[in-house]
Amino acid sequence: MATDITTDRLRELAETRPAQGKVLSVFINLDPREFATPPARATEIRSVLDAAARSIRDRDDLTHQERAGLEHDVERVAERLRGGTDTEGARALAVFASESAGLFEVLRLPRPVPHRVGIGDSPCVEPLAQIGAGELWWIVLCDRRRVRLLAGTTDGLVELWRQDDEVSGRHDQGGLSQSRYQRGIEKEVDDHLRAVDGELQRRLRGRHLAGVLLGGPKETVAHLEDLLHADVRRCVRGRVDVDVWNTSADEVLQAAAPVLGELIARRDDELRQRIDEGLGTGGRAASGLGDVLTAVHERRVEVLVVQDGFAAVGIRCPRCGWLGVSAGAQCPADGTMTEPVENVVEAAVAGTFAQDGRVRYLPVDDADLEQKGSIAALLRF
Structure with a gap:
């Protein structure tokens, strides 16, 4: 399935910090292998929300106003999820609520996550980062008259746009008439591809992409790539071989998966190399928890790299x-x-998203990152 998580949503969540009151974060596992039927899912949701209510009752550091706000947030979440609409197709849910901050978000997740209830000064976004949020890919499928734009991650794609521009058929008469007619057809095709470029430019503004894959007849795709504006062209990472018009989003993802896997592995290798170079020259990189936390506070982090499962207790200044x-x-x-x-x-992780940085989780058996203290960062300056 396509994920509801986007880089913009993560950044907005990470920046949410109510002046009064707390934020309730609830993660609900809806793995269809365990909770296949609607009644089973409803029972699981009630169980997690009961746990959230107990957590609020058991906290002895909440003011009366904070406790009352959180109890009302639990009621709001229960009311919203009672209909079951938000659970359709989801393998998990992430819910964030804070009435005092005007926050109420229900995100469908493409992978199961452990049950979790968080009560804090801001939303708990780390489980979302572990899913790979922010690594948004576009797949543009185009032939001489039609175009589709799909977006998503390796967990799922959603179709954002499709268009069928009528292009004249082939003329069978010879001579000058045939030549003029063929030139007219090619102009229509050219206009179609230029319109595709214009729409991609419009949609790209203000958006960060991991990359773009192009698919369709080789000659048409090559022509499109020649016409692309530089801002779009620099995002192109490769090609995918799949039918332009009659494939589902899942079929497109299946065709693109080998290419995406190779590109993501290459990006991870380049990221490791840049961090090693920065550490080796005393430049734009940090490793180890202490140095990385300093860089986060100084808003210098471009990419935070964390080993899966790494956690540590720490401290925070309530003022700054x-x-x-x-x-x-x-x-x-x-x-x-x-x-x-x-x-x-x-x-x-939350601090990195709040400064418009990226977060990348690497496998638990990544020995190189473990030697760096299980956490490192590529820095802006």
């Missing part, structure tokens, strides 16, 4: 948001006494 690892320490920025953070890696 500084993150550290030494328990009971004062904030070096303003001298405020810090407060404990159960998982400071999660806070670093």
Whole structure:
């Protein structure tokens, strides 16, 4: 399935911090292998929301106003999910609610995630980052008269746009008439491809893409690529061989999966190399939890790289948001006494999204990243 997660949504969530009250984050596993029927899913949702209510009751650090707000948020979530519409096709749900912040988001996830209830000053976004959010790909399928644009991740694609531009058929008479007619057809094709380029330019503005794949007849795709504006052309990463018009989004993804897998592996290798070069020259890279947290606080992180499963306790300054690892320490920025953070890696992920950075999780058996302390970052400056 296509995912509801986008880079923009993650950044907006990470930046959400209500002036008063707390944020409720709920992750509900709806793996169809375990919860195949609507009644089973409804029972699981009730179970997780009951756990959320207990968590609120058991917290002894909440003010009366914060507790009342969270209890109302649980009721809002229960009411929203009661109909079952949000669960259709989802393997998990992520729900974020804070009435005081005007926040209520229900995101369908393409992979199962463990049940989790979070109560904090901002939404818990780390599980979304682990799914690979932000790595948005476009697949453009185009022939001489038709075009489709699909977008998504390796977990699923959704069709954003399709268009059929009528192009005249072939003229069978010879001589000058045939020549003029053929030139007219080629102009219509050229106009069609230029219109495709214009639409892609419009949709690309203000959006970060991992890359674009082109598919269709070789001659048409080559012509389209020649016509693409530089901003679109620099995003093109390769080709996919699939029928332009009569394939489902799942069939397109199946055809593109080998190409995407190779491109993602290549990007990861290039990312590792850039981090190694930066560390080797004392340049734009950091490794180890302490140095990375400093870079997050200084808003220098372009890409945060985390080993799957890595977590650590830490501290946070309640005034400026500084993150550290030494328990009971004062904030070096303003001298405020810090407060404990159960998982400071999660806070670093949220901080990276808030500064419009990317987060990339690498496998738990990545020995190179483990030697760097299981966390590293490519820096902007």
